[in-house]
Amino acid sequence: MSISFRTVLKWFWRYAKPYQWAFYACMLSTTAIYVLATIAPLFYKRLLDGIATSDRSTEAVAAMLVTVGMIGLVIGSRWIFYRITGYLIVFFESRVLNAMDEGMFRQLMYHSYAFFANNFAGTLTRRVKRFSDAFERLTDSFLFNILPLAITTIGAVVVLFMRDWRLSAGFFASVMVILVGNIAFARWRLKFDVARSEKDSAVSGSLTDAFANIVNVKAFARQRFEEDRFHVIRGELLFAQKKSWNLYETSAAVQAFVMLLVEIGIVFTAVKLWQRGILTVGDFVLIQAYLISVFDQLRGIGNIMRRIFESVADAKELVEIVEQMPDVRDIPRAKSIVVKKGTIDFQEVTFNYHKTRKTIDRLSLRIASGERVAFIGPSGAGKSTFVKLLLRFYDADSGHILIDGQDIRRVTQESLRAQIAFVSQDPILFHRTIRENIQYARLDATQEEVEHAAKLAHCHEFIVNLPEGYDTYVGERGIKLSGGERQRVAIARAILKDAPILVLDEATSSLDSESEFLIQDALQVLMKGRTTIAIAHRLSTIMAMDRILVLDGGKIVDQGTHDELLKRGGLYQKLWNIQAGGFLTEGEV
Ligand SMILES: Nc1ncnc2c1ncn2[C@@H]1O[C@H](COP(=O)(O)OP(=O)(O)O)[C@@H](O)[C@H]1O
Ligand SMILES: [Mg+2]
Structure with missing residues (x-):
């Protein structure tokens, strides 16, 4: 231009x-x-x-x-x-x-x-x-x-x-x-x-x-x-x-x-x-x-x-x-989305970042109210992209995404995102205090509410040991915290948000097995009654879900429970064999 x-x-x-x-x-x-x-x-x-x-x-x-x-x-x-x-x-x-x-x-x-x-x-x-x-x-x-x-x-x-x-x-x-x-x-x-x-x-x-x-x-x-x-x-x-x-x-x-x-x-x-x-x-x-x-x-x-x-x-x-128009924008007089049940519908959704390759390929999927689904698949399969489409970070090239029957392109972005608690793959924190970082989900949350969320996410323990406790500044992008600590802060923030839909993009990937084990019960509490999408590779997370979806090349190639999928062999079994070893020797399962 x-x-x-x-x-x-x-x-x-x-x-x-x-x-x-x-x-x-x-x-x-x-x-x-x-x-x-x-x-x-x-x-x-x-x-x-x-x-x-x-x-x-x-x-x-x-x-x-x-x-x-x-x-x-x-x-x-x-x-x-x-x-x-x-x-x-x-x-x-x-x-x-x-x-x-x-x-x-x-x-x-x-x-x-x-x-x-x-x-x-x-x-x-x-x-x-x-x-x-x-x-x-x-x-x-x-x-x-x-x-x-x-x-x-x-x-x-x-x-x-x-x-x-x-x-x-x-x-x-x-x-x-x-x-x-x-x-x-x-x-x-x-x-x-x-x-x-x-x-x-x-x-x-x-x-x-x-x-x-x-x-x-x-x-x-x-x-x-x-x-x-x-x-x-x-x-x-x-x-x-x-x-x-x-x-x-x-x-x-x-x-x-x-x-x-x-x-x-x-x-x-x-x-x-x-x-x-x-x-x-x-x-x-x-x-x-x-x-x-x-x-x-x-x-x-x-x-x-x-x-x-x-x-x-x-x-x-x-x-x-x-002067450029934002490429994702609200339609004129867009309404707020109303989410009572939290059902999610992907109808023939296609999306690509570049013309050369389809990242999400005519994907159709229905997630019931309160259902907990796990997404697994090799790196680059399109799992994070799927989540970004749901949050409307990008607009799909074709197809529709509905939440409780409402097309997400026809409602305000603000109301849509208010209904989804999202923990991203690599959580970045503001260079503000830990309290402010957790409160970001609900600006009027009290200290008790912040602490309660932090306790559930098992970050209260390390926060109170920081020099200034909840008032400690975390450094640019949260650099002064370890990856696992950042993730727990991000989970606390999602807990505080208390939204009907929960999306976890490898939210526990940087946690050691022990903290992950501790956090599992918090996540269980958090998932109760909420539609949950968890991209995960940890067995403990996957096992807790109602349904497992296997994604490859932007398509759902298989789905079912852990046992069903294992029995069928294929990609799930392959991924399972690669990843399971580590867990089994750690004696988690
Ligand atoms: N912002 C982007 N621009 C271009 N390509 C991207 C972008 N984000 C991801 N991709 C590509 O899209 C594919 C799917 O990525 P992603 O959804 O992040 O995979 P994963 O299943 O590992 O989460 C990958 O090949 C990745 O390189
Ligand atoms: Mg990803």
Whole structure:
């Protein structure tokens, strides 16, 4: 999708609109600052002309002091307008940036599970950040660079025109030539800047990769190899940097040379005009003041233009994402699902992640109210995908999924997921306290309720031994807990949720046999009266279920009770033989 500058502006405007008055006020007061800046040299001119022509009489001095007073007034007013602009811009930008971050966070959260599976969290974070940075830079560039340049140029052209039209025209033409040249050059140079910043990211990336893999580097004694590899990558940055920076130097040299010619030309003209009695000493001061202020601003304009182009490109990256429709969304006026019994119906459901292969292949299945089914099958059979379809993380390509007779595509996602307690295959926790992590299932749960769930899931024992108990932070993604501990916290959370449908995706896979044994009775209690789907490979879990479904290649290839399936042989027996050995020797069964 290619995003136009208009679309970027549309998104900026969406968040800036409520504060537009502050922006307009900023423009006005910035305009005032630079109009005053254009006026000030006029008083200096009057002062100098006075000094050059008048005697030192009391009246003449008095007149000059009036001029000094005027200069003071102009500078004083500028000071006031500067302060007004300063506070206004703080007001405007801080609020818009806040609205922007919150708004974009919300926009992104609407996206489907698939979206987040396909986009790195780090990349998304960076894009959100860059979007608001881009807005800030664009606003600043406009208010502090573009607008001032426009006003000072116009002001100088007008004032010079009143002195002599040739001076004014020459000045205006030179400014235009430099400006257009600068913009064209900044555009052209953009690709070299992009190349440089790509190499720059590559350098950071390769540092991170090497540090993250330090165990491998050390264990395989590959320091030299990594150094050589880094040398190559850093070399590419060096090359790109030289190119981009040299181009900049060249352009600066050309620009400065043009400015030099313009300055000489204007001063030369001024001397000629003075010779003919048209210009005074004060006019020289006037011209010099305008030349300095306008050229000063022009000198930086190339970089400003580059910043503007870069900011727009940065902003486009996020706009591109938020302009996409989420691929799983509620239908208009979707109702809440009503689950009384918890029957689940898959009707000829087909789904694939890629066109090349069917992950779920015309799967039909009916799970009765309160029935407990186990899913088993080789890795990659589609078990987790089946569960993700039930939760509507993905929409099926064809077929229907019904819960108590209601198509899950026709109800709100929120109400659907409220009815399902889900323990995922690899539970990840928030870097928040353990209590908050368990409470995530029911935000208003009391400490007693949280503890009760934790006791059932056998995580209370290890939680009370943590330094801060239930107030302990668990580290990014829950890294400070072991896999088994995380799983037990996730189970406690599912217990607390108390939903009519329970889905366990290898929920006990990381538990040692002992904790698994302990948790079994909790799961038994939890499953009572609830429709349960348990993807499992532990015999103890499988045995406790009403029905076992064998999944392979996205199809149900067999089903029945443990004994029936064993008797029939086939895939179940094969899986059983591979896995059972371990359990039997552990003496669990
Ligand atoms: N987000 C994804 N994008 C593409 N392919 C996927 C994705 N998730 C799973 N798959 C593929 O779909 C197949 C089924 O995966 P899954 O349902 O997780 O199997 P399992 O039965 O082991 O739980 C696998 O071949 C897997 O590689
Ligand atoms: Mg799985």
